[in-house]
Amino acid sequence: MNNRIFKPTRELIPFITEMIRNNKKVQLTVTGNSMFPLLTHLRDSVTVKGSDNYKKYDIILYVRNNGDLILHRIVKVKKGIYYLCGDNQTVIEYPIYKDQIIGKVVSVKRKDKDFDINNIIYCLYSFFWCLNVKIRKPALRIALKIWGVIKNEK
DSSP states (O other): OOOOOOOOHHHHHHHHHHHHHTTOOEEEEOOSSTTTTTSOTTTEEEEEEOOSOOOTTOEEEEEOTTSOEEEEEEEEEETTEEEEEOTTOOOOEEEEOGGGEEEEEEEEEETTEEEETTSHHHHHHHHHHHHOGGGHHHHHHHHHHHHHHHHHHO
């Protein structure tokens, strides 16, 4: 039986923020598709912890001005402003300020297996995926076609 409890994220923001600011790690189930192909809706979960240092390629948990709790990747930092984009998106969101950031992802859990974000494969994925946000859609289409061919050959 699945013991997960799903609540609207806006209700959880104060609780999550307090936990992370008290040096606790928080595990959250991924909802939405903005971080696909790395993270899949309701399949994967992430562990988030607080930090004083956010840099390019980090996946951060932040609160948008409209109150939504979002998990996106930093693609650029300039003069204290963070530029973010979901891995499955092509529009860069900015300005995001440090006071909007709750924490950063330190590990990913998929099918009861934890993956450290310092893993070399993950680091390479992050680097290449962030090279040019504009080529993401065609690159994703090609990757999905290749994946479909591979799956059909098995």
